[in-house]
Amino acid sequence: MKWFDYAAPVSVGEAVGLLTAHPSARLLAGGTDLLVQLRAGRKETDLVVDAKRIPELNVLHYDPAHGLTLGSAVPCYRIYKDKNVARAYPSLAEVASLIGGTQIQGRASIGGNLCNAAPSADSAPLLIALGATCRVAGPRGSRDVPVEEFCTAPGRTVLQPGELLVSIHLPPPAPHSGSRYLRFIPRNEMDIAVAGVGVEVILENGRFRSARVALAAVAPTPLYVREAGDSLAGSPVDEASIATAAEIARKNARPITDMRGTADYRGHLCGVLTRRALEAAVARARGGN
Amino acid sequence: MHTKVRVQSTINGEPQEFLCEPRQSLLECLRDILGLTGSKEGCNDGNCGACTVILDGRVVTSCLVLGVEAEGSEITTVEGMAKGNKLHPLQQSFLENAALQCGICTPGFLVAAKALLDQQPNPSEDEIRLWLANNLCRCTGYDKIIRAVKQAAEQMQEVNA
Numbered sequence: 001m002k003w004f005d006y007a008a009p010v011s012v013g014e015a016v017g018l019l020t021a022h023p024s025a026r027l028l029a030g031g032t033d034l035l036v037q038l039r040a041g042r043k044e045t046d047l048v049v050d051a052k053r054i055p056e057l058n059v060l061h062y063d064p065a066h067g068l069t070l071g072s073a074v075p076c077y078r079i080y081k082d083k084n085v086a087r088a089y090p091s092l093a094e095v096a097s098l099i100g101g102t103q104i105q106g107r108a109s110i111g112g113n114l115c116n117a118a119p120s121a122d123s124a125p126l127l128i129a130l131g132a133t134c135r136v137a138g139p140r141g142s143r144d145v146p147v148e149e150f151c152t153a154p155g156r157t158v159l160q161p162g163e164l165l166v167s168i169h170l171p172p173p174a175p176h177s178g179s180r181y182l183r184f185i186p187r188n189e190m191d192i193a194v195a196g197v198g199v200e201v202i203l204e205n206g207r208f209r210s211a212r213v214a215l216a217a218v219a220p221t222p223l224y225v226r227e228a229g230d231s232l233a234g235s236p237v238d239e240a241s242i243a244t245a246a247e248i249a250r251k252n253a254r255p256i257t258d259m260r261g262t263a264d265y266r267g268h269l270c271g272v273l274t275r276r277a278l279e280a281a282v283a284r285a286r287g288g289n
Numbered sequence: 290m291h292t293k294v295r296v297q298s299t300i301n302g303e304p305q306e307f308l309c310e311p312r313q314s315l316l317e318c319l320r321d322i323l324g325l326t327g328s329k330e331g332c333n334d335g336n337c338g339a340c341t342v343i344l345d346g347r348v349v350t351s352c353l354v355l356g357v358e359a360e361g362s363e364i365t366t367v368e369g370m371a372k373g374n375k376l377h378p379l380q381q382s383f384l385e386n387a388a389l390q391c392g393i394c395t396p397g398f399l400v401a402a403k404a405l406l407d408q409q410p411n412p413s414e415d416e417i418r419l420w421l422a423n424n425l426c427r428c429t430g431y432d433k434i435i436r437a438v439k440q441a442a443e444q445m446q447e448v449n450a
Contacts, residue, residue: 003291006311006357028355035314035353036334048311050358077347101423102401103338106347107354189422190336 001038008050012057012137012166015049020139020162022047027164029057029073030107032100033116056166057111062088068170072111076100079110089170090284091179091198095126098183101190111165117151117221118192124151124222125198126181128214132170138163148214148224176209177202178284182277183216184269193217194261195269197249199277201232203285208232213245213274218253218266225252228274242278249274298359300325301369309356316340318356319366327367327396331425338424341397342366348404350423367396370403378448379403382441383434390428398424402438410446414439 009015019025025047028034037043051057051073059071062084070079079085079096086093099122100108113123114134127147134145139162147168150157159165173179183196196216202209213228228248235241250271255263293308300323307322316333319325319342331339333352340351343365370377379402382388389395398421405412405420412420417438418431426434 001312003310004312005291006294006355008357008360028358031353031355031358032335035355038312039333048355052358075347100335101338102404102420103341103348103350103423104335104353106344106349189419 001035002041002044004038004045005047006050007047008053010053010055012054012164015051015054015164016137016139016162018047018049019164023161025049027051027115029109029112030075030104032104032108033112033118051111051164057164059167060085064088064172067172068092070110070168070170072115072165072167073109074111076105076108076110080105088173089130089179091126091181091281092130092170095123095181098122098189110168114147114150114168115157115159115165117153117155117157119151119154119220119222120193120196120217121151121222122181122183122193122196122216125196125214125216126179127168127170127198128222128224129179129181129198129200129212130170131200131212132168134168135166136163137166142166144169148222151221153220174202176204176285178281178286180277180280180284182273182280184273192260195253195255195266195273197270197273197277199229199274199281201278201281201285203237203282206237208235208237208241211245211278213249213278215249215253215270215274217260218255218270223252223254225249227252232278237282242275242282245278246271246275294357296356296360298361299363301365307356311355311357313356314352315342315344315354315356315359315364316351318359319351319364322356325366325368328400329393329396331393331397336423336425337394338397338401338421339394341400341424343400343404346404348401365400365403367400370399377403378444379406379438379441382437382444386433386437386440388429388433388437389426394424394426398426398434402441405438406442406445410449411442412438 026045057071057073076096080093179200181198183193185191211229211232215223253270255266329339331337
């Protein structure tokens with residue numbers, strides 16, 4: 001790795017100051033993407049700013065009235081070990097436990113997963129489905145960005161010079177709601193999604209009140225497919241409604257062909273995974289697991 | 290201005306102080322500065338697990354930790370497993386089960402398995418396999434390793450019973 005300096009600020013303001021003064025500075029949470037990229041020369045920096053001593057970036061707090069505040073540097077293992085998360089957002093605990101392996105989960109954060117902005121980021125579709133927002137702080141104060149608008153291209157986000165992702169906010173789970181993220185990978189763990197689907201459904205009197213569907217690894221960014229969820233709103237909870245939504249997800253996927261799979265295969269996966277994820281989310285909404 | 294950083298941490302129960310460049314990984318600091326060469330460099334990008342250490346109670350790949358991040362932390366490496374000449378039950382079990390050939394992956398497997406047994410004394414085969422998914426072995430294969438971990442767990446429970 002080329003030489004860089006290291007700073008470990010203890011407040012958001014101090015971090016914003018460092019990022020503003022050093023345009024090439026990089027924020028370090030778990031380092032499981034950043035250090036690999038610096039070592040490979042894919043990114044360069046003169047200053048690494050450690051996020052792990054800033055309290056707001058390390059918060060994991062659930063409040064039934066306001067939902068979950070997830071600091072951007074909170075490592076995956078803290079998320080899936082948290083009792084409130086396991087109870088209120090079981091699908092988030094699942095996602096945190098399928099990113100990388102044990103060692104990676106000891107360091108990697110969901111915030112870092114978003115900031116790395118890989119199209120295949122496992123956490124992004126679920127966060128989009130759950131209606132999560134990103135709290136961004138910068139030289140001109142803070143702003144909130146829906147997760148579906150956070151990534152703008154592979155490796156790129158809405159973050160402007162001097163800005164950093166402070167935390168991610170999830171609304172409290174609605175009554176009779178359920179969510180699920182499913183991905184397809186050739187092995188059982190430690191792999192990158194060929195395709196992934198995150199969904200949330202809210203049921204009411206035997207019908208879908210609303211639903212949200214988002215896809216991974218089938219577009220330059222995590223992809224929110226609003227039409228798929230909207231097609232379910234007001235529809236009966238049955239095979240036909242779910243098949244229609246799955247078909248919309250498949251049609252909206254814009255995958256490329258690469259070593260992980262062909263475009264056709266990925267599109268097909270989106271249809272299958274959307275159907276299965278919706279079925280699983282419905283089962284959860286009805287009180288199953 | 291390029292200045293090295295002084296880092297204080299506790300490694301295998303002993304207070305340690307070292308001077309490193311901010312760009313040096315914890316693995317480099319352990320091996321090249323502190324002479325703790327038990328942790329191995331395999332892939333150097335977090336996939337193989339050969340450099341696994343326990344950092345403040347969590348297993349991590351030390352190639353993906355900066356040495357400067359270790360300030361104030363507690364680290365256990367493979368060198369911290371044996372007590373004098375007495376091997377850790379996992380080390381003994383790996384020998385008895387021939388759970389290694391070339392041995393490069395072994396320190397990482399041992400440290401990762403130790404962390405598992407520290408928190409889950411009686412893991413199922415599935416739990417062992419899932420926990421060790423971040424450790425790669427390219428010669429023995431995994432069955433003997435899984436067997437060795439299972440046997441060590443049973444022995445440690447008998448001792449503690």
